[in-house]
Amino acid sequence: MAGTSCWVQGSYARGVGVHPVNEALPAASAAADPAVSFSLLGPVRAHHGALALPLGPPQQRAVLAMLLCRHNTVVGTAELVDGLWGEAPPHTAVGTVRSYVYRLRRILGDRIATHGQGYRLRLGHGELDLCRFEDLVAEARGAAAGGDPAAARDGLAEGLGMWHGTPLAGLPGPQARIQRERLAELRLSVLVERIELDVLLGRHASLAGELTGLCAEHPRNDRLRALLDTVRERSGRGGGARTAPSGTGGDPTAGLPPGPAPRTAAPPPGASDSGGTRTASPPPAQLPYVPADFTGRTGVEQAIVDALAPGPAAAAALRSVAISAVGGIGGVGKTTLAVHAAQRLRDHFPDGQLYANLRGVREDPAEPGAVLASFLRALGVADAAVPDDAEERAGLYRSRLAGRRVLVVLDDARDTAQVEPLLPGSPTCAVLVTSRHTLPGLPASLRIRLDVLPDAEALAMLGRIAGEARVAAEPDAALALVGRCGALPLALRLAGSRLATRPAWALADYVRLLDGARPALLGRAGGQGDADGVEACFRLSYDLLDPAQARLFRILSLPRAATLDTAGAAALAGTDEAEAEEHLERIAALGLLESPAPGVHRLHDLLREFAAARSREDDTPADRAAALLRLLVHVRERARAAYAAERPGHPLAAPAGPPAAAPAPAGLPFDHASVLAVAVQAVEAVPEAVGPAADTVLALDPLLDGSFLWGVLVSPARGILGTAQARGDVRAAGRIGHMLGAALMRLGRLDEADRALRDADCAARACGDDIVRTEILTTRALVRQALADWEAAEALYREAVATGTRCGNGWGVGHARSNSVGALLRSGRAADADAAARAARDAARARGDRYAEAHALYSQGIVARHAGRTEEAVARHRESAELGLRHGYPVYAAMNLVSQTAALLAGDRAPDAAECGERAVEAARRVGWRAAEARALRLLGTALAAAGDREAAAARLDEAVRLLDALALPEAADARAVLAALTAPEPAGATGPAQAPAAVPAPVPPAPPPFPQSGARNP
Incomplete structure (x- = not known):
C-alpha cells in the first residue's frame, strides 16, 4: 500500500533451510515465481515457497521495507537515505544504499528495477501480507455493512491472525520508527472493530480479560474503556464504579478541566509479558459538538468541504497542505461553521481529526508548544516522550502526520506566527483555521470572511431555538429582533434561549425590552451598534440572574x-x-x-x-482574590486525596493547612497544566497564598512522576519559589524547591537540580520540615548516583533513612532504602543492599503500596544480578514488571527489562539478552524514558556484539553513545569502548558481507545503575 511502511526486528537468518547471503535464487525465477511472498506484519521476511530468503543486516532489510511499503512506485535514493539516517546521514550514505540494493537484487532478481535516481520494487497482488490483510478487512467491513456480523468478525480475526510480532522492530532509522507506529495503530483499530463485533454477537465472557489488558496498555483509549464497561455489565460483573474515562481521572466532577489519569485499569492477573507489544491509540477524534440550531451557511460550508477534500485527480496533484481560513467578528459563528464542515469531512480524513482552541483574543493565548504537546499525546506519543523544545515537538508532530490523512482545526487564531508551527508537512493532511484577523501571511488556498447571517437564515435560526410558530406569528417583530441582535448568531442564540424559557412572551415585548436596555441599533455587520446590541442581549439575560x-x-x-x-x-x-x-x-x-x-x-x-x-x-479586588484562593485550596485538597491514594500511609497526605469547605472526593482533575495555572494565578493575586500553592504542587508529585510531565513544572515552580523567598516563607521555599529540583533531575539538568535541592534542603532543615526533607535527601542522592558519585549518594540515603525514621515518614524511609541498593552494591556492601531491598519490600506490602513493592522487587533483582544469580534476577524482574502492570504502572516494564537484559548478559546468555534488550528499548520508548532507552541500547549493542552480529551491534551502540552523551550519563564510556572494538579495521583476508561476522570479544559491561523509584521516568 503506497504511503504505508512497516519494519520489524529481523535477525540475520542462520539455520536449516535458509540460503546463505551469497547464494541468491536465479534472477528470472525470483522475479516471476508466484511462490515468492513478502511479510511486513512482523519481521520483514521474504519466502520462496517454504524457504526463507536471507535478507541481510538490519539496514539492508530497512531498505527492503521502504521499497515494499511503496511497492510498484519509484522510491528515490534521497528518500532511502533520509529513511535510514534522517538529517545526519554519513558521507557514504548514497553508496551504502546502492550497495544494499545491489545485494537485494542478487536475492530477489529483477523485481527491483532502477528508475533514474530511484528504485522500484514490483509486486503482484497478494504477494505482500499487508495487502492481503487490507483485503480481508475490506471484505469483513463489507460483510458487516451487509448485515452479517459473524462473517465480519471472523474475517477481521483471520486478518489479525496474520500479525506475528511488532512490525519493523529492530530496524534502524526514522522511517522505520514512524511506520512501525502507524502499523501498530492500524492493528489496534482493527482489533477494536473485532471486539465490537464480539460484543454485538454476545460473546462477553471471553472478552473481559482481553479488554482489561488492552485498557492497561492504552489507558487513554475511551473506546476500549467503554467496551470493557459494557462487557462487565452484560456478563454480570459490573459491581460498582465504571472504568474511569480518560478525561476525568476517575471522577467527572473533579475541580478543574478533566484530563488523562496516569493509572487506570490493570491487565489480567497472570499477565507475563513484561515488555509488551507496542501499539498505539486509535485515530484522534477531537472535533467538538455542533449546536443543534446550526442554520444556513450552505454555500460557504460547501466551499470549505470542496477545498479540503478535493476529488481524486486534484488530490493526486497536491504538493502542499490544503489550508482554508475563516475570518469574522466575534460571535459571527466561525467556530460552529468550521466544526460543522469538519464533521462532514471526517470520512475524508480517516486517520483522525485534531482540534485546538488557540484563544487568540484572550490575555493568555495558547502557546504553540503546548498545543503541539497536546496533539502529540492525541497521536499516541507518551507524555514522557514529548520533547521539551518546541521545534523538536513540531518536527515530531510532522513526522507523526507524514503520509496520514488528518484534518487539523485551529480555532480562534491570534496571528500567523501562532499557526505556523501547527501546520503539518504532508499534503495528505488539511488545515482549517478560524480567526478574527485576516492572517495575511497564512498560505491559505481558500479565504472566507464570514458576515452576519442574511435575514432569512437569521429568522430560521431564531425559529429553531424559540419556536417556528412564534416567529411565523410575529414576522415583523421577529425581523426587528434580528436587527436588534445585529443578525449575529451568538446574540440570536442568546435571545432565542431567553424566549424559549418564556413561551408566553410576545416577540414584540422582547424587542421593546431590548430597546430599553440599549439604544436602538443603527448599523449592521460589525459596527458599534452591533456591539451595543450584543451586549444588550447579554445584559438582559444577566439581569435575570439572582x-x-x-x-x-x-x-x-x-x-x-x-x-x-x-x-x-x-x-x-x-x-x-x-x-x-x-x-x-x-x-x-x-x-x-x-x-x-x-x-x-x-x-x-x-x-x-x-x-x-x-x-x-x-x-472588589479582595473578592476576586478570595475566590481564587478558595479554588486553590479546593485543588490542593483534591491533589492531597490523589496523593494519599498513590502513596498509602505517607504523612504528606494528612491535612497541612485549612481544610476544604467540604470533604474532598478522591482523585484529582488530572489536567496538570490547569492545576499549575491556578497555583500561579493565586500567588500572583494573593502572595500569601504561596504556602497552599507549594502544598498543591508538592501533591502533584505522583501524577508528574507517573506520566513524566516534569517539563511543564519548571517555570511555574521558579515563579512560586521566587515569591516564597521574597516573603521569607521558608516552609514553602523548601517544598516548592524540592519539586523544582526533582523536575530538573528528571529532565537530566543535574547541576541545576543539585543547586536547587541544596537550597531546598537548607530551607526544610531551617523550618523543621523533616517529612519533606526525607524526600529531598533521597532526590539529592539520586542526583549524586546519576553522576556516579556513589559514596556521596550512599551517605545521603543513610541520612534520608535516619530523618524519615525520626519524623515518622515510613514511605520516605522505604523509598530511600529501595533506591540505595545500587550505591550499597557499588560500595561492596551486598548484604546491606539485600537487607535494604527486603525491608523496603516488607514495608510496602504491610501498607498495601504496590508501586513501592514493585520497586523493591526490582531492587531485589539488582542484588541477585550482582551476586551472579541470573535465574533469580530474571524471576524478580519479571515479578516486579507483572506487579507494576497489574496495578497500572507500565514504567516497571521498561526498568525491569533493562536490568533483566544486564542479568542475561552477565550470565553469558547473549542471544537471550539481545532479544530482551530489543523489548527493553521498545518499552523505554513507549513511556518516553530516555535514560532507560540509552542504557537498553548500550546493553543491546553489547549483547549483539557478543552474539556475533557486528553491524547491528555497531548501529545500536552508536545510538547509545549519542543518547548517553546527550544525557551526560557515565555509561557512555563503556558503550564507546565496545563500539571502538567493533569498528576497528578487520584482519586481512576478511571476505566482506557475505561472510558471517565473528563474535566480538567484549567484556560484559558494568551493570547500569538502578533506576530510582520516584524518578522512574528519568529522561
Whole structure:
C-alpha cells in the first residue's frame, strides 16, 4: 500500500533451510515465481515457497521495507537515505544504499528495477501480507455493512491472525520508527472493530480479560474503556464504579478541566509479558459538538468541504497542505461553521481529526508548544516522550502526520506566527483555521470572511431555538429582533434561549425590552451598534440572574482554565456543590454558559469578557482574590486525596493547612497544566497564598512522576519559589524547591537540580520540615548516583533513612532504602543492599503500596544480578514488571527489562539478552524514558556484539553513545569502548558481507545503575 511502511526486528537468518547471503535464487525465477511472498506484519521476511530468503543486516532489510511499503512506485535514493539516517546521514550514505540494493537484487532478481535516481520494487497482488490483510478487512467491513456480523468478525480475526510480532522492530532509522507506529495503530483499530463485533454477537465472557489488558496498555483509549464497561455489565460483573474515562481521572466532577489519569485499569492477573507489544491509540477524534440550531451557511460550508477534500485527480496533484481560513467578528459563528464542515469531512480524513482552541483574543493565548504537546499525546506519543523544545515537538508532530490523512482545526487564531508551527508537512493532511484577523501571511488556498447571517437564515435560526410558530406569528417583530441582535448568531442564540424559557412572551415585548436596555441599533455587520446590541442581549439575560447566580457568573471569568467543573465552581463561589449546580443550570438555561460535557462548564470568549467587565464593576479586588484562593485550596485538597491514594500511609497526605469547605472526593482533575495555572494565578493575586500553592504542587508529585510531565513544572515552580523567598516563607521555599529540583533531575539538568535541592534542603532543615526533607535527601542522592558519585549518594540515603525514621515518614524511609541498593552494591556492601531491598519490600506490602513493592522487587533483582544469580534476577524482574502492570504502572516494564537484559548478559546468555534488550528499548520508548532507552541500547549493542552480529551491534551502540552523551550519563564510556572494538579495521583476508561476522570479544559491561523509584521516568 503506497504511503504505508512497516519494519520489524529481523535477525540475520542462520539455520536449516535458509540460503546463505551469497547464494541468491536465479534472477528470472525470483522475479516471476508466484511462490515468492513478502511479510511486513512482523519481521520483514521474504519466502520462496517454504524457504526463507536471507535478507541481510538490519539496514539492508530497512531498505527492503521502504521499497515494499511503496511497492510498484519509484522510491528515490534521497528518500532511502533520509529513511535510514534522517538529517545526519554519513558521507557514504548514497553508496551504502546502492550497495544494499545491489545485494537485494542478487536475492530477489529483477523485481527491483532502477528508475533514474530511484528504485522500484514490483509486486503482484497478494504477494505482500499487508495487502492481503487490507483485503480481508475490506471484505469483513463489507460483510458487516451487509448485515452479517459473524462473517465480519471472523474475517477481521483471520486478518489479525496474520500479525506475528511488532512490525519493523529492530530496524534502524526514522522511517522505520514512524511506520512501525502507524502499523501498530492500524492493528489496534482493527482489533477494536473485532471486539465490537464480539460484543454485538454476545460473546462477553471471553472478552473481559482481553479488554482489561488492552485498557492497561492504552489507558487513554475511551473506546476500549467503554467496551470493557459494557462487557462487565452484560456478563454480570459490573459491581460498582465504571472504568474511569480518560478525561476525568476517575471522577467527572473533579475541580478543574478533566484530563488523562496516569493509572487506570490493570491487565489480567497472570499477565507475563513484561515488555509488551507496542501499539498505539486509535485515530484522534477531537472535533467538538455542533449546536443543534446550526442554520444556513450552505454555500460557504460547501466551499470549505470542496477545498479540503478535493476529488481524486486534484488530490493526486497536491504538493502542499490544503489550508482554508475563516475570518469574522466575534460571535459571527466561525467556530460552529468550521466544526460543522469538519464533521462532514471526517470520512475524508480517516486517520483522525485534531482540534485546538488557540484563544487568540484572550490575555493568555495558547502557546504553540503546548498545543503541539497536546496533539502529540492525541497521536499516541507518551507524555514522557514529548520533547521539551518546541521545534523538536513540531518536527515530531510532522513526522507523526507524514503520509496520514488528518484534518487539523485551529480555532480562534491570534496571528500567523501562532499557526505556523501547527501546520503539518504532508499534503495528505488539511488545515482549517478560524480567526478574527485576516492572517495575511497564512498560505491559505481558500479565504472566507464570514458576515452576519442574511435575514432569512437569521429568522430560521431564531425559529429553531424559540419556536417556528412564534416567529411565523410575529414576522415583523421577529425581523426587528434580528436587527436588534445585529443578525449575529451568538446574540440570536442568546435571545432565542431567553424566549424559549418564556413561551408566553410576545416577540414584540422582547424587542421593546431590548430597546430599553440599549439604544436602538443603527448599523449592521460589525459596527458599534452591533456591539451595543450584543451586549444588550447579554445584559438582559444577566439581569435575570439572582444575586448569587450573577456573582457566580462573574467569578467564572477569573480562572485561566478553559473549563471548570461543578466542584471547582462551587469552591470558587464558596458554596456547596448542590447550590452551585442549581446556579450553573440557570446560567446555562439563559444561554450565558456552555456545557461541553456533563458537569463541565465554559464561557464563550465574548461572554467571558462581559463577565469579567461585570466583575470589575461589582466585585472588589479582595473578592476576586478570595475566590481564587478558595479554588486553590479546593485543588490542593483534591491533589492531597490523589496523593494519599498513590502513596498509602505517607504523612504528606494528612491535612497541612485549612481544610476544604467540604470533604474532598478522591482523585484529582488530572489536567496538570490547569492545576499549575491556578497555583500561579493565586500567588500572583494573593502572595500569601504561596504556602497552599507549594502544598498543591508538592501533591502533584505522583501524577508528574507517573506520566513524566516534569517539563511543564519548571517555570511555574521558579515563579512560586521566587515569591516564597521574597516573603521569607521558608516552609514553602523548601517544598516548592524540592519539586523544582526533582523536575530538573528528571529532565537530566543535574547541576541545576543539585543547586536547587541544596537550597531546598537548607530551607526544610531551617523550618523543621523533616517529612519533606526525607524526600529531598533521597532526590539529592539520586542526583549524586546519576553522576556516579556513589559514596556521596550512599551517605545521603543513610541520612534520608535516619530523618524519615525520626519524623515518622515510613514511605520516605522505604523509598530511600529501595533506591540505595545500587550505591550499597557499588560500595561492596551486598548484604546491606539485600537487607535494604527486603525491608523496603516488607514495608510496602504491610501498607498495601504496590508501586513501592514493585520497586523493591526490582531492587531485589539488582542484588541477585550482582551476586551472579541470573535465574533469580530474571524471576524478580519479571515479578516486579507483572506487579507494576497489574496495578497500572507500565514504567516497571521498561526498568525491569533493562536490568533483566544486564542479568542475561552477565550470565553469558547473549542471544537471550539481545532479544530482551530489543523489548527493553521498545518499552523505554513507549513511556518516553530516555535514560532507560540509552542504557537498553548500550546493553543491546553489547549483547549483539557478543552474539556475533557486528553491524547491528555497531548501529545500536552508536545510538547509545549519542543518547548517553546527550544525557551526560557515565555509561557512555563503556558503550564507546565496545563500539571502538567493533569498528576497528578487520584482519586481512576478511571476505566482506557475505561472510558471517565473528563474535566480538567484549567484556560484559558494568551493570547500569538502578533506576530510582520516584524518578522512574528519568529522561
